[in-house]
Amino acid sequence: MSLLDYLMPYDFSPLTVLSFMLVLGFYGVGLLRMPEEDRPGSARIVVFVLGVLICYGVMQTRFDYYSQYMFFVHRGQHLILHHLGPILIALSNPLPVMRFWYGKMGPGVKSGLRPLGWVYRFLQHPLIASFLFVGLIYFWLWPPIHFDAMLSRNLYWVMNWSMLIDGMLFWWLIFDPRPPAITSSLGYGKRILLLALVAIPQMILGAMIVFSRGMVYDVYEVCGRAWPMAPETDQLLGGLLTWIPPAMMSILGILIILRRAMREDGSFTSRSSQMGETTT
Template sequence: MYLLPYEFSWLAVVFFGGTGLLFVRGQRVLAQAGTPLPGWRIALFWLGFVLAYSVMHTQFDYFAQFMFFIHRIQHLVLHHLAAILLMASNPWKVLSAGFPEGRTKHIVARALSSRVIQIPYRIIQFPPLAGFIFVGLIFFWLMPEVHFKAMLSQPLYLVMNWSMFLDGILFWWLILDPRSPVRAKTLSFGKRIIVIWFVTVPQLGLGAYIVTSPANLYDIYDLCGRAWPIAPHDDQVLGGVLTWIPPGMMGVLVMVVLLRRMLHQSEQTKVRPA
């Protein structure tokens, strides 16, 4: 059955199961408190949630391990599409509300606000470094020798997929944080657009290189066999196109959202003095 995991993972069960339960409970708590979550935010969260789970813990993962272009769809979802949808839903307040009240919640809150967590988080989220890590992970896992080892080692394969997903969440939260940059002292909208360009252009170049390369860069799929009878070059070209075009389109869409927020903030600034 398609929905059954190709390779069972307790990490996926705990992460997605726990997150889903917290969100459902948080929705109910907020609704009872008189501050129900807007429908569009609920839709964005569950769409991103289902997409991420589907490519990581269903039979889709089988095809991702035996077809290069399916693997690129998997990472496109984890690093871009699902992460963008989840962060656009701004789920943190809901997840916090869903956590049962008590000593455990207090301990977790204190731990998250401690210097041990906050200092590394701020370093990782320093915009130039965040952008470098974001695009660097794509290049790193697509280095032929690294990719070869990752596809043969189940632990390394899991590290590859989870690192892409978690980094996507961190990066797109930096970009899509809905708080006012002035009030919350977060990254300005203009700088966020620059960061998107910073990570998009190298990825476009990488995708173009994979598409136009005459060499068979990822021969691991020849060694292990492909799930479908497709020529190695065609598989590589499709994977290169998916690395090249869709991420650029998503980057443009996010920039449109940021421009809209920038205009909205500008209008509010003009209205206040009057």
């Protein structure tokens, strides 16, 4: 197969392609039209585009074929959709571009989007966001559900899109760039606690798959595997991908939040001292 064959969609989804094109299109046009002083730096732009492209890559290239016929590739697919891609997008902070487009909307459009704001605030409640983040992993890896999802085209797309959207919501809650001291965003201590709490059940699930004595996901036996790999090895690798990388990403997230908190605390301390000197 040529490189072009690997980049072409295995299961073409017009909705998926259009969605990613619209995201990149609105982001690019917003960058060109917004004031230069509000425009994010080149590094943030690259990180955003990279996050979007790797999510597209695991959904609309030959990678998607392997994820349907190899369990460990499937776990790598969801690792990108639920963790790595949303993390990069959240860290790139596309908030200035979103604010630019929001400012262009008319009053009627803004009022029409109000119900979506209510749903968003409900889903971003820390307990609900954490429950959904972990619960969806368990739900789609529950053997009977997983069996049906891998054999049903529509359910398969629902599974992948739900993982991507939920990952975006959770990691935006964690990496929300607004300072908690002066905005309504979640406090840094609570963000760190959430990252620690969601890591534990993911590690337990991964360990259960790794140390399982029998075949947990026999759908790959029914459909056949893309490569001549022993079923036990495929399941072992998939369990490790469910166990170790998500825990490492939680640790990385905690370190990033700690760095932000320390930098922000130093910034506020410096401002307070300057104001005190000015007053005296």
